Amino acid sequence: MLNRERSIQLYDEAKQYFPGGVSSPVRAFKSVKGSPLFIQKGDGAYIWDEDNNQFLDFCGSWGPLILGHNNAQIREAIVQTVANGTSFGAPTRYENALGKLLLANNRYIEMLRFVSSGTEAVMSALRLARGVTGKRKVIKFEGCYHGHVDSLLVKAGSGLVTFGETTSAGVPDTFAKETLVLPLDNEAALVEALNEHAHDVACVIIEPIPANNGLLLQRKAFLQRLRELCTQYNVLLIFDEVISGFRVGFEGAAGLNGIQPDIITYGKIIGGGMPVGAYGASRSIMKNVSPEGAVYQAGTLSGNPVAMAAGFAALSQLAQPAVYQALEAKTREFVAVIQTYCDQKGYEVNIPQVGSIFWIAFSREEIRRADQINPASMERFKVLHSELLDRGVYLGPSGYEVGFVSTAHTREQLAQAAQTICECMDIVFAN
Ligand code: PMP
Numbered sequence: 001m002l003n004r005e006r007s008i009q010l011y012d013e014a015k016q017y018f019p020g021g022v023s024s025p026v027r028a029f030k031s032v033k034g035s036p037l038f039i040q041k042g043d044g045a046y047i048w049d050e051d052n053n054q055f056l057d058f059c060g061s062w063g064p065l066i067l068g069h070n071n072a073q074i075r076e077a078i079v080q081t082v083a084n085g086t087s088f089g090a091p092t093r094y095e096n097a098l099g100k101l102l103l104a105n106n107r108y109i110e111m112l113r114f115v116s117s118g119t120e121a122v123m124s125a126l127r128l129a130r131g132v133t134g135k136r137k138v139i140k141f142e143g144c145y146h147g148h149v150d151s152l153l154v155k156a157g158s159g160l161v162t163f164g165e166t167t168s169a170g171v172p173d174t175f176a177k178e179t180l181v182l183p184l185d186n187e188a189a190l191v192e193a194l195n196e197h198a199h200d201v202a203c204v205i206i207e208p209i210p211a212n213n214g215l216l217l218q219r220k221a222f223l224q225r226l227r228e229l230c231t232q233y234n235v236l237l238i239f240d241e242v243i244s245g246f247r248v249g250f251e252g253a254a255g256l257n258g259i260q261p262d263i264i265t266y267g268k269i270i271g272g273g274m275p276v277g278a279y280g281a282s283r284s285i286m287k288n289v290s291p292e293g294a295v296y297q298a299g300t301l302s303g304n305p306v307a308m309a310a311g312f313a314a315l316s317q318l319a320q321p322a323v324y325q326a327l328e329a330k331t332r333e334f335v336a337v338i339q340t341y342c343d344q345k346g347y348e349v350n351i352p353q354v355g356s357i358f359w360i361a362f363s364r365e366e367i368r369r370a371d372q373i374n375p376a377s378m379e380r381f382k383v384l385h386s387e388l389l390d391r392g393v394y395l396g397p398s399g400y401e402v403g404f405v406s407t408a409h410t411r412e413q414l415a416q417a418a419q420t421i422c423e424c425m426d427i428v429f430a431n
Pocket of ligand 1: 062117118119120122145146147148207212240241242243267268
């Protein structure tokens with residue numbers, strides 16, 4: 001068993017200051033055993049907690065750290081930039097540098113606006129879609145998460161095409177009623193919703209690689225059909241690429257599928273571990289954003305120079321040839337070892353993977369929709385999570401969360417971790 005004394009002390013203290021002792025809910029370990037580890041430092045593929053326990057990290061700060069922890073180039077860029085001050089509330093050349101790098105390597109957007117989080121990017125993208133179309137409603141999919149935007153904190157009611165029911169106190173019904181919630185992977189529902197409501201619908205928003213409620217890999221044909229229908233019904237298509245952007249390729253899921261959305265949102269990797277988000281689109285759509293256009297959107301710390309420098313250092317490494325191929329190959333091998341072992345043992349495990357994202361599902365069927373996930377299977381994840389922590393492997397503290405491999409994970413580390421995961425599967429399925 002790990003010595004967690006210091007983390008427990010810190011957590012007890014934190015609970016006096018912060019609701020649930022945390023600054024963001026999933027960190028509270030509510031879905032797994034024990035209490036949160038307080039992290040002291042990270043380097044490469046490893047993190048260390050305050051009790052000096054070392055873990056191979058598959059959470060990667062929930063996605064941003066595709067280059068691992070404490071990446072030398074990112075750190076140097078931050079240190080150099082910060083020497084000249086931290087924020088000016090005026091334009092700096094760092095925004096130009098990151099904007100230029102991004103646009104020169106991405107065929108799917110022509111202009112962008114920097115913000116400070118994924119939520120802010122999504123919220124702004126929805127406003128832009130509504131401003132451009134003059135329409136009100138939004139279509140989202142059950143099982144996709146888009147940050148804590150009021151009108152998107154909704155779930156489906158009963159029925160195929162339903163108006164949202166709020167999933168958070170404090171979201172007025174009237175906001176939820178602006179959102180239609182559809183199942184993923186269901187073309188008929190999409191056609192029905194657009195047929196009936198398109199005159200009122202500004203946009204459809206989707207995680208093209210839904211990775212917030214398990215990894216619900218969509219069929220390319222479904223995404224293509226979604227694109228066609230949006231065009232046909234004059235509804236804007238938003239790809240929320242806060243996770244998939246710069247993760248499955250420099251051009252994200254748009255590039256992977258060769259599909260042109262109308263607006264794309266980014267976060268996580270784009271800031272190299274600093275708080276950055278962005279939304280981008282064609283020049284003609286982006287010209288609607290203030291001060292050029294009538295859609296208001298602003299931010300005191302938007303385009304922060306330190307964050308821009310970190311993002312530039314991250315994306316310039318990712319723009320090098322073959323980075324993504326190597327990362328995907330490593331991840332695929334890692335997943336294959338575990339999948340093969342589980343198959344041989346007859347364990348009910350399925351590990352979908354795309355690029356350097358993977359998800360351990362305790363199920364035999366291929367899962368493409370949220371309602372296919374059996375909540376009872378999360379008990380197995382709890383055991384796995386706790387056994388892995390004891391053996392120095394850190395997964396995000398919920399069975400609904402995906403894992404991320406970084407360029408810093410070596411093949412040896414991954415082989416070792418796969419071995420450890422297989423051992424822990426024996427314990428999971430012995431129960
Ligand atoms: N969209 C997606 C697809 C996300 O995964 C997230 C965060 N997990 C968000 C939006 C919100 O981003 P943030 O937490 O930076 O506000």
